[in-house]
Amino acid sequence: MTAHVPPDVRRTVYRPVRGGNALEDTVARIVQTVRLGVVAPGESLPSERDLAARYEVSRDTVRQAIGELADAGYLERRRGRYGGTFVADPVPAPARLELTAAELDDVLGLRRVLEAGAARAVASRQLTEAERAELRARHAAVHAAPEAEYRRRDTLLHLAIAELAGIPSLLALLTENRARVNAWLDAFPLLARSIEHSDIQHDRIVAAILAGRPEAAETAVLEHLAGSEALLRGFLA
Known part of the structure; x- marks a missing residue:
């Protein structure tokens, strides 16, 4: 008690x-x-x-x-x-996942390195008009996503950023890492206010990339990832 x-x-x-x-x-x-x-x-x-x-x-x-x-x-x-x-009485049962604290730390730590590094690399490049248009389109698709589609379109935006970095091995690592994180995210509800916050952070990430500001892009990604990491640790840890 x-x-x-x-x-x-x-x-x-x-x-x-x-x-x-x-x-x-x-x-x-x-x-x-x-x-x-x-x-x-x-x-x-x-x-x-x-x-x-x-x-x-x-x-x-x-x-x-x-x-x-x-x-x-x-x-x-x-x-x-x-x-x-x-x-609530009873409280919803926690998600049944074979997950240790060490595994959670490992995957989320790698995620920060990969995604922040990808954003920094893209913001350091001189993007073509076609690449800029692709990034804007992915970003707009997330904003327009219905709730049932949100996580999928969010993932596609993050993968598009990794692809624009122009480092094939980075994209492969990030894709594998993202798949593991998504499986954990699917174990608890998608929160509406969190979507609104995520959209604002996506705006900052994309704006920093398009403006060619590597440090701002990296910082915005790390702030964005910290939000979902807090939820993962709260619901699953």
């Missing part, structure tokens, strides 16, 4: 989140709170105001995170005098 949770555990799960991916980190932190039993099934979370203060994010971010997790079946909102946000 909540009363028996060690203070150090409480401080850890309620510590401030990082600034770059506040929504994804807040979702992941709340999932960890539920998975660790810091708040038991049927018990209430701290108020939105309290969570916002602990995580050092806006109340709107907390409200969005709670909404996503309520839609996914992890939380329940109740109105009235005894209302609030409660952990």
Whole structure:
């Protein structure tokens, strides 16, 4: 029960989140709170105001995170005098994956190296008009994707960036790595607010590449990957 949770555990799960991916980190932190039993099934979370203060994010971010997790079946909102946000009872079962923490670290670490390096390499090249048009088309396709198609089109955009780097072995490695990550992403719900955040980050990545700014492209990719990494660790770790 909540009363028996060690203070150090409480401080850890309620510590401030990082600034770059506040929504994804807040979702992941709340999932960890539920998975660790810091708040038991049927018990209430701290108020939105309290969570916002602990995580050092806006109340709107907390409200969005709670909404996503309520839609996914992890939380329940109740109105009235005894209302609030409660952990679902029962909590959805975690995805059954043969996955170790070391494997997760390895694959996600390689992903950061490959995708950030690919974006930097593309932004360092003088792209042809045809290549620029292809990148814009892939980017537009992700923006226009219905929810059921989003992850597929997102993957195609990332692979297009790798292909434009002009390094065949890099594309092969990134394709294999992306396939493993996608299998894990498919184990938990696609969050609507996360899609909106992802689209904004895609805008920054593509803009930096087209402007020929390698460092900005690399930074934008790393920020983008950190969001999905937070969700993976929250739902699967």
